[in-house]
Amino acid sequence: MSYWFRNDNRLPQERLAAASYVIVGMIALLLLGFWKLQVIDSERYGQMAERNRVRSIPIIAPRGRMLDRDGRVLVDNYPSFSVLLLRDDPAEVEKNLPTIADGLGLSIADLREQLSNTKNLPKFQPIVIKPEATPGDVAFIESHRADVPLLEMLMVHRRRYLPGGFMSHASGYVGEVSEQQIEASNGKYRPGDVAGKSGLERQYNDLLVGTDGMRRVIVNSVGKEMGHLEQQEAIPGKQIQLTIDYDLQQVAEAGLGDKKGAVVALDPRTGEVLAFASHPAPDPNDFAIRVSKEEWQRLNEDPGKPLLNRVTQAQLAPGSVFKIVMATAMLESKVPPENFTAFCPGYGVFYGQMHKCWVYGKSSHGSVNLHAAIVHSCDVFFYNIGMRMGIGAISKYAKMLGLGAKTGVDLPSEESGLVPSEEWVQRVYHHKWYPGSTISVSIGQGSVMVTPLQVAYVIGGIASGGDYKQPHLLKDAPHVGEMHVDLAESTVEQVTQGMYGVVNEAGGTGNSVKLQGIEFCGKSGTAQMMSYGAASRLGLGKGKNDGWFVGYAPRRNPEIVVAAVVEDTSEHGGTAAGPVVRDIVKAYYDKKTKKNQGQVTAEIQKNDAGKSERTLLSGAPRVAVKSEEAAAVVAASEKKRDRP
């Protein structure tokens, strides 16, 4: 054994003791570190662990369906898959972006734009990067779960509308919420959410929209699902029942066909809208996913204005339909007195200018009283009474009868039309009213403008003796607005007799649409878009007209009033729009007769019992909505509904 260690037992005891203190100090420091993490910051780290562990995937609530008045499904949903991107970890997202873009067939630039649009949202909220997943996308996501654990599939409910733009201006359409909507929603909406953009979808969005649920799954560090936690179920949106009658709607759609125009049918006793069509109509199924910028631009720039809801937004000159308002005003104001007659040689000269009657050059009306003037739509008669009444009285009565103001229908963006007055011309054009303008206004030309809905509303109101009901599309709406205009019984009698004559008397301008056995009344109107002279100069022959017809039945206290307008037609209102109105009124009576005779269809009987509905959306996978809910829906909708 070596010598080197012998007898050397001088141990540095002090320094060894110091080493002990160092050890105690070291352990104490480490414990302090643990104390900080496990006691002081424990909650924060607990949340982080939870966020690691739990992945929340929304369960999209289906939107409420829309049924017609007999319970037939007009707007439904079908299931589809969206691709979600989980963006908890920006670095990982950035890394996998090319793979994702490639796998899903998206452009990286588009993905980046979507990411930057949503960068203000909490990171744990996934975003929809592809709304309609193809089977290929599904396969890609499933096979890349391990290496790209950022994608999830989300079952969504897409809207399914009746094809071909059926009723599309009433139903409206849904779309992804805009940034403004998100901001205005107080956190209710997230990007990618769907909300009503127009029509009833927008008007009753709060009813239709459900509450999304949340599926919470436990995932491991490579994103594999290891289990799931209690999930928060989605609450489906409420189903709404409309006043629309599918049968009448079908007639309305077919009647307009490919003509440009609008038709609306009301039950003036209740204000219920029975049919509502505006053509051309876009097919909202095309927007149900995501509408491309190009498509949107094309629709906006289409000269046929397919996005314009002509029923409530087209502001057109009413033409001779306005004569009903003139007649009512004359009888009510007694200026001129009701036995006033005018002589029509085919034209008249007022304020130094010649105004033609529509029969100018072909014949003349001769001596006409009010009744004859309505039946034959004599312009000269109305020029005369207009001149006597003056713009002030015309304006007053037109407004009193409901023109120049919104009807209050439960659809967004209704237009109010225009009733010109001295005050209006002063305000807008800064000059005094030219008395000559009164002459044009007297026959519904000049600056007077109405919407088809206003025409139906006003004519229905007059024929109902001055009782107006706010038009609406939601069945069993609670607070239907009412308006009463005091009209003398004799006024209503004479005016309705006039409109009866239009259809039923020989030589009436609506004689061609006479219906056997029905007290069908109406008034045609042909508003010139340009003067005959201007049209012929342009080589357009007779000139382009907006052909109006408003019809109702029966003569007093009507059950149905239908207004139709066909734009850009070379025909007269009676021939262009008359048949559309007649067919709807006829369909209404045919159905009513069947019902009275007990020939109610099996579907409707069943439906009345609240058991099932006939689905019009053939082949559409139906989202289960419990039948007993249907009854509750209307009740709930009544509470929530706020009418303007």
Added chain:
Amino acid sequence: MADAPGTREYDWWLLAILTAICAVGVVEIYSTTHGSALAGMHMKQVRWLVIGFAVMFVLSRLDYHLIMDQAPWLYIAGLAALVAVLLVGHRRFGAQRWIPILGEFFQVSELVKLIIIIVLARFFAEVRTDELSLQDLIKAGLLVGLPLGLILKQPDLGTALVLMPMLIVGAFLAGLKWRHAAVFSLAGLLLVGAIFYPPVSRHILKPYQRERITSFLHPEEDAKGSGYQLLQSKIAVGSGGFWGKGFGNGSQNQLGYIPVRYSDFIMSAWAEEQGFKGVLVALGLYMALLLRLVQNAQRAKDRAGMFLVMGVTAALGFHVLVNVAMVIGAMPVTGIPLPLMSYGGSATLFVFLAIGLVMNVRLRRFVN
């Protein structure tokens, strides 16, 4: 040796503490691996522990003076092994550290740690002065520097770092002058500063090492890169709270968010499932172990024995400090396992061999 002491002389307290720590380790290895592809790993660890205890007893029977006699040869053999590893070693986990012996892969550097403890003990025991001269200090430094350089070349920063506390503790006990201590701590501070200062560290650290430093300083910035490990470990520890989530219930552990949770980050898994109270137990055991080692050093028969025991203490203490500090995010990831708890054959054997040396010294404290 004819005068071999009896079993009563063994440090039964030390063995008890050792066994308790090993038990905690095996339990937690079970918790981290059961139900995964690594299931059954705890039994492998038990096998290593059994071998370890056996090796420890064998080593404790051999008089440490005899071992220290062979220090120069051990040193040369150690250097040769390090060179051999660089030439023919197996590359695993990105570093050339492994040579196959008896069908298992051993980390040569673990054995080298043990050799350096012996060599340093021999060197400092031979220093007869009360105060350590600068000359001797530099000599000791060179003695450590050579293998350290070779280990860094593998590269294995963790093991290389472990050599430093052995040198520092040895020098301190050998009578390091405060003046020298001040100068060298300053140099050390500058070195650490350089490592954390990117413009300088670019020249002295490997890219993966720099990345670890960066992710240590800013773990949240790169949550799935290298900062991921530290952040996930902190989340595991913090979410455990005071009482812990319970055995087998740590989500960070069971769902695999904690990196290498059966080995380097085993403390993280333990802290998550057992909470602060569990940490108290574990760190309490380590403190008891280290203090018990110091006590053995204090009772050593001679300076040689003391240096041997304190070399072991320095190595184990450093392992505990660096590993646990890493687990709570207070130090960068260095790849230093937690002695006796982390799974691993070479590391476990090293600890038992080292404790064997300590037992050896203890057994001979009354022998002349």
